[in-house]
Amino acid sequence: MLYYALVFFIIALIAGVLGFGGIAGASAGIAQILFFLFLAFLVLSLFAHLLRGR
Structure with a gap:
């Protein structure tokens, strides 16, 4: 998604x-x-990773 943002x-x-x-x-x-969609998905992914733990 970040790639497409850069292309546009x-x-x-x-x-x-x-x-x-x-x-x-x-x-x-x-x-x-x-x-901004990329940033939102990044934050959600990091938050889910922290909640899931190891």
Whole structure:
């Protein structure tokens, strides 16, 4: 998921440089959503790991 967030971020950067504002904004929004989903799943995974123990 983090990979896709980075891909959309790079697409947003390239589209922004080339002047495609709509595509850049959409790609940046998707990248932001995917990044925060990744963070949420990371926190949930770490929390589940701590609760499960050894």
